[in-house]
Amino acid sequence: MARGRAIVNIASGAGMRAAPNTGAYAAAKAALINLTYTMAAELASQGIRVNAVSPGMVPTDSFYDVLEFTADDLPKLIDTVPLGRMGTPQDMAAAVLYLASPAASWVTGQNLLVGGGREGGWSVEHR
Numbered sequence: 546m547a548r549g550r551a552i553v554n555i556a557s558g559a560g561m562r563a564a565p566n567t568g569a570y571a572a573a574k575a576a577l578i579n580l581t582y583t584m585a586a587e588l589a590s591q592g593i594r595v596n597a598v599s600p601g602m603v604p605t606d607s608f609y610d611v612l613e614f615t616a617d618d619l620p621k622l623i624d625t626v627p628l629g630r631m632g633t634p635q636d637m638a639a640a641v642l643y644l645a646s647p648a649a650s651w652v653t654g655q656n657l658l659v660g661g662g663r664e665g666g667w668s669v670e671h672r
Contacts, residue, residue, distance in 0.1 A: 548592030585654030601660020627662030
């Protein structure tokens with residue numbers, strides 16, 4: 546890659562917090578976060594920035610299927626988000642665009658949690 550380029554990995558809030566029934570997924574995302582930090586340290590001298598975006602709760606088909614949530618669960622989940630709403634794919638795209646842009650030219654080795662103010666990970670306490 547040429548100097549000044551950026552890598553943006555897509556991790557997950559699940560890689561930052563333990564939750565039942567997410568072991569393999571959460572472990573893989575935690576590893577990706579660590580890989581982001583490692584790559585940032587290794588590629589900084591070449592002028593390549595490496596960051597990650599960790600989405601919080603975004604109600605996609607996978608969100609419902611993998612976590613076995615339903616639309617009926619959303620009000621309880623939204624109550625755990627300080628900004629009072631679920632995320633959207635557009636919220637995640639905006640974070641990636643920022644990290645890939647010149648506006649983030651002095652940002653590397655970061656994991657940006659885009660979760661409405663909620664700490665990392667998923668909550669399955671409602672079950």
